Amino acid sequence: MRILISGAGIAGAALAGWLGRNGCDVTVVEKASRIRPGGQAVDFKGRTHRTVLERMGVYDDIRAQQTSRTDWRIVDESDRVQAVIPGEFIGGDLEILRGDLAGILHRRSAADANYVFGDEITALTESTSGVEVGFAGRPAARFDLVIGADGVHSAVRRAAFGPESDHVHPLGYVYAVAGGAVDLSGLETSLPDGRAVAYGYSRPGRLALAGGQKAPSLFVFAADPGDYDRRDVDAQRRLLRAAFEGVGWRVPEMIAAAVEASDFYLDALTRTRMHSFTRGRVALVGDAGYGNTLGGFGTGLALVGAYILAGELTAARGDHAAAFAAYDRRMRPLTKVARSGNAGRFLAPGSDRAIRRRNRTFTNRAMLGTMMWMTERFATDRTVPDYRMA
Numbered sequence: 001m002r003i004l005i006s007g008a009g010i011a012g013a014a015l016a017g018w019l020g021r022n023g024c025d026v027t028v029v030e031k032a033s034r035i036r037p038g039g040q041a042v043d044f045k046g047r048t049h050r051t052v053l054e055r056m057g058v059y060d061d062i063r064a065q066q067t068s069r070t071d072w073r074i075v076d077e078s079d080r081v082q083a084v085i086p087g088e089f090i091g092g093d094l095e096i097l098r099g100d101l102a103g104i105l106h107r108r109s110a111a112d113a114n115y116v117f118g119d120e121i122t123a124l125t126e127s128t129s130g131v132e133v134g135f136a137g138r139p140a141a142r143f144d145l146v147i148g149a150d151g152v153h154s155a156v157r158r159a160a161f162g163p164e165s166d167h168v169h170p171l172g173y174v175y176a177v178a179g180g181a182v183d184l185s186g187l188e189t190s191l192p193d194g195r196a197v198a199y200g201y202s203r204p205g206r207l208a209l210a211g212g213q214k215a216p217s218l219f220v221f222a223a224d225p226g227d228y229d230r231r232d233v234d235a236q237r238r239l240l241r242a243a244f245e246g247v248g249w250r251v252p253e254m255i256a257a258a259v260e261a262s263d264f265y266l267d268a269l270t271r272t273r274m275h276s277f278t279r280g281r282v283a284l285v286g287d288a289g290y291g292n293t294l295g296g297f298g299t300g301l302a303l304v305g306a307y308i309l310a311g312e313l314t315a316a317r318g319d320h321a322a323a324f325a326a327y328d329r330r331m332r333p334l335t336k337v338a339r340s341g342n343a344g345r346f347l348a349p350g351s352d353r354a355i356r357r358r359n360r361t362f363t364n365r366a367m368l369g370t371m372m373w374m375t376e377r378f379a380t381d382r383t384v385p386d387y388r389m390a
């Protein structure tokens with residue numbers, strides 16, 4: 001089977017490895033000129049994630065580069081500690097910087113797929129025998145299947161399922177992630193009017209790296225996607241500056257570093273809801289189909305989704321319709337966790353009262369224990385089939 005994957009992020013690289021190793025001719029087209037670095041820490045929780053990582057053969061590589069998963073201290077603007085969120089709640093069982101994970105997955109799949117950087121699809125035309133794909137920078141080509149692993153703003157989803165606004169719902173917050181300059185670990189401050197800054201994440205023993213490399217900062221604030229232009233990064237830097245204007249604590253230093261950083265990234269918090277993750281010869285995997293920004297499940301879901309999609313395609317031996325139907329059916333309950341929840345409310349509560357309520361939750365061990373148990377029980381403790389793939 002000739003399969004095109006759009007997007008070489010977490011889902012795309014994972015899927016490329018599985019399909020390439022199991023007999024498919026895989027091309028991955030990535031808009032960026034290389035594997036995109038950057039991002040905050042992402043994490044894995046529970047039995048399902050661990051099983052998939054072990055079957056992929058990347059569990060030990062991830063462990064070798066995991067972050068120190070420190071507790072988060074929530075402080076006020078005078079640095080007084082208001083609550084401590086345990087590292088295992090924020091960072092799951094295994095936590096790694098997103099950019100490091102993307103590197104591991106790419107290295108693991110590089111020999112199994114043909115990676116094309118700096119290009120993107122412009123059109124999809126499906127017939128009974130395949131999909132004709134137009135590209136921005138190369139001649140059109142024909143594939144048996146096309147997979148959208150191109151993230152929240154998926155071009156494949158737009159081409160095959162209709163406009164983004166039909167599927168992607170803004171949650172009322174914007175986030176920015178960028179390289180930082182303050183050597184602190186797992187510290188967050190919440191400002192009463194729906195703004196929050198977090199700082200932290202490093203690999204064990206490498207908090208203040210000799211080379212000057214610092215962990216990225218995360219900024220979250222209440223705003224709408226209409227407040228900025230997705231293509232105008234300078235305007236986004238100005239938006240971030242304006243959102244934290246006049247804030248004390250270490251914020252001026254962090255903002256100054258963030259707006260200068262080459263890995264500056266700003267986007268709306270959104271939730272993606274699809275009636276089906278497949279249509280004809282096209283399927284969506286990862287954030288393109290079931291994203292919920294900063295919800296804490298996106299990366300695990302992307303890897304589980306890639307595993308199940310590849311497994312069903314391998315098991316169906318060329319019957320893509322049967323494989324896609326099974327993928328849809330299996331992913332539906334797993335993705336329930338992404339169809340609700342808004343991390344903005346947790347990270348940047350909009351009032352003093354809401355902040356106090358959030359902090360009380362995290363100082364109550366029993367409540368925290370219940371939340372962690374429920375997460376594991378209902379979201380990440382599911383049995384996935386053993387597809388016996390290479």
Ligand SMILES: Cc1cc2nc3c(=O)[nH]c(=O)nc-3n(C[C@H](O)[C@H](O)[C@H](O)COP(=O)(O)OP(=O)(O)OC[C@H]3O[C@@H](n4cnc5c(N)ncnc54)[C@H](O)[C@@H]3O)c2cc1C
Nearest residue numbers: 007009010011031039040120150151155286287298299302
């Ligand atoms: C730079 C960056 C930083 C991130 N930071 C965080 C973070 O701090 N915390 C967090 O929880 N999640 C973060 N994420 C999202 C996180 O990676 C995903 O939620 C999750 O891992 C699922 O991954 P995915 O592969 O579906 O999407 P992504 O990891 O977003 O990968 C999508 C890939 O598709 C590429 N792409 C986009 N459009 C096209 C196109 N038209 N054609 C070809 N390729 C395209 C992108 O360049 C990217 O490489 C970040 C994503 C990126 C790209």
